[in-house]
Amino acid sequence: MFDTLYSMFRLSLKAIAANKMRAALTSLGIVIGVAAVITMLAVGSGTQKSMAERFSRFGTNILYLRQPWDLDESISSPKDVTMTDVLAIRKLPGVEAAAPYINSGFEVKYGYTSTSLDVLATDTDIFKTYDWELESGRYFNEKEVDSYAQVMVLGATAAQTIFNDMDPLDRTVVLDDIPFKVIGLMKKNGQGGMGFDMDEGALIPYTTGKVKMNAGWNSSDRRALDRVIIRVKDFNTIEDTKLDIMNTVRNTHRIHPLAEDDFQLDDFASFVEEAKSASKTMGILLGVIGAVSLLVGGIGVMNIMLVSVTERTREIGIRMAIGATSADIRLQFLAEAVTLSCIGGLIGVVLGVGISLFVEAHSTSIPVQLSLFSIVLSVGFSAATGVFFGFYPAYKASKLTPIDALRYE
Amino acid sequence: MPLIDTQHLFKIYKLGDVEVRALNDVSVSVERGEFVAVMGPSGSGKSTFMNILGCLDKPTSGKYILDGIDVTATDLSKLAGVRNRKIGFVFQGFNLIKRTTAVENVELPMIYNHTPMHLRREKAMEALKAVGLEKRAYHLPNQLSGGQQQRVAIARSLVCDAPIIFADEPTGNLDTKMSIEVMELFTRLNKEMGKTIILITHEPDIAEYAGRLIKFKDGQKISDERK
Ligand SMILES: Nc1ncnc2c1ncn2[C@@H]1O[C@H](COP(=O)(O)OP(=O)(O)O)[C@@H](O)[C@H]1O
Ligand SMILES: [Mg+2]
Numbered sequence: 001m002f003d004t005l006y007s008m009f010r011l012s013l014k015a016i017a018a019n020k021m022r023a024a025l026t027s028l029g030i031v032i033g034v035a036a037v038i039t040m041l042a043v044g045s046g047t048q049k050s051m052a053e054r055f056s057r058f059g060t061n062i063l064y065l066r067q068p069w070d071l072d073e074s075i076s077s078p079k080d081v082t083m084t085d086v087l088a089i090r091k092l093p094g095v096e097a098a099a100p101y102i103n104s105g106f107e108v109k110y111g112y113t114s115t116s117l118d119v120l121a122t123d124t125d126i127f128k129t130y131d132w133e134l135e136s137g138r139y140f141n142e143k144e145v146d147s148y149a150q151v152m153v154l155g156a157t158a159a160q161t162i163f164n165d166m167d168p169l170d171r172t173v174v175l176d177d178i179p180f181k182v183i184g185l186m187k188k189n190g191q192g193g194m195g196f197d198m199d200e201g202a203l204i205p206y207t208t209g210k211v212k213m214n215a216g217w218n219s220s221d222r223r224a225l226d227r228v229i230i231r232v233k234d235f236n237t238i239e240d241t242k243l244d245i246m247n248t249v250r251n252t253h254r255i256h257p258l259a260e261d262d263f264q265l266d267d268f269a270s271f272v273e274e275a276k277s278a279s280k281t282m283g284i285l286l287g288v289i290g291a292v293s294l295l296v297g298g299i300g301v302m303n304i305m306l307v308s309v310t311e312r313t314r315e316i317g318i319r320m321a322i323g324a325t326s327a328d329i330r331l332q333f334l335a336e337a338v339t340l341s342c343i344g345g346l347i348g349v350v351l352g353v354g355i356s357l358f359v360e361a362h363s364t365s366i367p368v369q370l371s372l373f374s375i376v377l378s379v380g381f382s383a384a385t386g387v388f389f390g391f392y393p394a395y396k397a398s399k400l401t402p403i404d405a406l407r408y409e
Numbered sequence: 410m411p412l413i414d415t416q417h418l419f420k421i422y423k424l425g426d427v428e429v430r431a432l433n434d435v436s437v438s439v440e441r442g443e444f445v446a447v448m449g450p451s452g453s454g455k456s457t458f459m460n461i462l463g464c465l466d467k468p469t470s471g472k473y474i475l476d477g478i479d480v481t482a483t484d485l486s487k488l489a490g491v492r493n494r495k496i497g498f499v500f501q502g503f504n505l506i507k508r509t510t511a512v513e514n515v516e517l518p519m520i521y522n523h524t525p526m527h528l529r530r531e532k533a534m535e536a537l538k539a540v541g542l543e544k545r546a547y548h549l550p551n552q553l554s555g556g557q558q559q560r561v562a563i564a565r566s567l568v569c570d571a572p573i574i575f576a577d578e579p580t581g582n583l584d585t586k587m588s589i590e591v592m593e594l595f596t597r598l599n600k601e602m603g604k605t606i607i608l609i610t611h612e613p614d615i616a617e618y619a620g621r622l623i624k625f626k627d628g629q630k631i632s633d634e635r636k
Contacts, residue, residue, distance in 0.1 A: 007520050018508050318504045321465060322565065323493025323521040326486050401485060402492075403466040406504075 033293025034348025337390020497566025
């Protein structure tokens with residue numbers, strides 16, 4: 001039995017080798033399909049992994065308050081999240097800190113150098129929410145926030161970009177024509193963040209940002225914030241604290257008791273949910289892309305196998321004359337189809353792994369994680385494609401009668 | 410009991426309204442070890458007859474007993490084993506598989522009776538030796554002369570020790586010298602190995618090698634003489 005299979009496999013390779021160009025073109029669909037699936041799985045699981053890492057570093061004590069992106073149309077006059085909310089939330093017993101959060105990109109100039117900078121306008125509570133650490137200098141204080149001070153705490157990577165190896169402390173950079181003095185330099189934390197990456201960015205007082213640089217933030221309400229970041233004191237009572245916060249905000253927004261919220265309060269769990277549903281969507285998308293390309297590849301295999309059966313009708317006749325059964329013939333063509341699609345699958349794996357490694361090496365923003373599972377899965381699927389789409393041509397070959405096959409011109 | 414025994418074979422092709430009687434009531438029996446030549450004009454039904462004898466085709470009616478087995482009662486697809494064990498074929502067009510070396514072509518029937526791999530090569534080389542081509546074992550068919558290709562085909566027909574060889578105009582594509590080579594080989598297989606050979610030809614010189622001559626005309630056997 002093993003002998004027979006081995007012989008079949010060698011025959012298949014021979015038949016495929018006889019028409020290398022044709023085989024290559026035929027298996028191209030499968031090559032592309034498998035490569036796409038592997039790459040996308042690698043990027044997908046890489047993204048998922050890095051998201052999960054971010055979330056866990058982020059801390060489970062953090063809550064986000066913001067206006068929903070998909071605001072319910074039934075809410076007639078939704079109110080922005082503002083400092084009023086921040087101040088009210090800060091008073092709650094379960095809340096450790098609540099900081100305004102306005103995130104915007106700016107061009108920053110120092111001397112002749114000019115580069116883009118991710119700026120977070122906030123207040124002193126931000127230092128109590130995130131676990132950032134100072135490298136040198138100091139954070140801005142409440143007095144500076146109240147007095148619209150033009151001061152800045154700079155992230156490590158951003159400092160390197162702007163100042164090279166110079167000490168940034170007490171130097172002045174220009175944001176949107178307004179000079180800011182660098183008073184603090186953060187340690188590199190390498191964490192990224194939710195939307196804002198401290199390493200690449202800078203912190204300024206929200207007052208300065210709102211009043212002196214209004215251009216960056218577009219909202220009808222000049223007091224509007226992007227979000228409020230809240231740190232709760234005790235994770236065990238986070239649900240109670242959330243209820244307190246929601247009631248507080250409903251109060252400050254003067255929402256009728258029967259009306260819907262015009263805000264959204266996210267916690268760690270809801271981020272995880274969001275990420276899960278995003279990766280589920282990605283999974284479905286992947287499934288569709290994989291299925292379509294394997295379908296296309298499979299039809300290619302079927303087409304070429306039908307051609308091959310026709311071309312080799314006489315050979316089939318000879319084989320039958322010397323003792324091949326219908327099952328032998330079927331097995332031979334099936335083996336050929338499977339070999340063809342597996343070769344395509346293997347080339348696809350090599351290509352997909354290559355692309356993934358290339359992306360990993362050349363991109364910092366796209367995380368990649370290759371898995372053996374995805375490789376085994378896609379090779380398995382290409383083999384299955386070969387069986388499925390090779391079956392009909394093989395069946396057709398096996399149904400020929402010896403004399404008709406031998407007579408075929 | 411004859412090795413081959415046909416009784417009232419008919420093969421009728423219907424082409425629209427026209428009926429072609431490719432075989433019209435043919436009864437022939439062949440004993441073990443006979444060397445039979447079948448002659449007749451083109452279209453007289455020789456190939457049709459041989460294809461039925463070789464279990465490649467079925468008669469429309471009539472009975473065919475091969476080595477005691479009623480093959481007309483059996484489905485063609487079930488006869489692969491019979492073809493493999495009892496019958497060797499040699500065709501006018503050689504019918505070797507392209508891109509496959511001589512020895513691999515000879516091995517082919519043994520793949521289908523599941524001979525172990527190491528034995529296959531050994532037996533194939535033996536068969537090639539019997540037809541004097543052991544030196545050409547690793548040549549591809551298109552690297553061999555017509556006579557050599559036909560000898561490879563003969564080696565293939567020998568390799569499973571089948572008692573019968575059917576040859577449909579085996580010298581039809583060969584020049585005189587090669588024809589003689591091939592016919593001497595058949596004679597040797599018949600005399601020394603006791604193979605039963607049924608050979609179609611339309612050349613009287615070739616038929617001379619056989620010990621019995623059957624003539625066909627219009628699908629009928631018109632004469633049958635032993636020397
Ligand atoms: N598949 C077929 N369909 C229709 N007619 C056929 C077929 N095969 C053979 N015949 C006819 O049967 C007759 C005998 O053919 P064949 O046995 O090949 O003759 P021979 O080998 O003696 O030249 C011929 O008239 C031929 O046209
Ligand atoms: Mg003929």
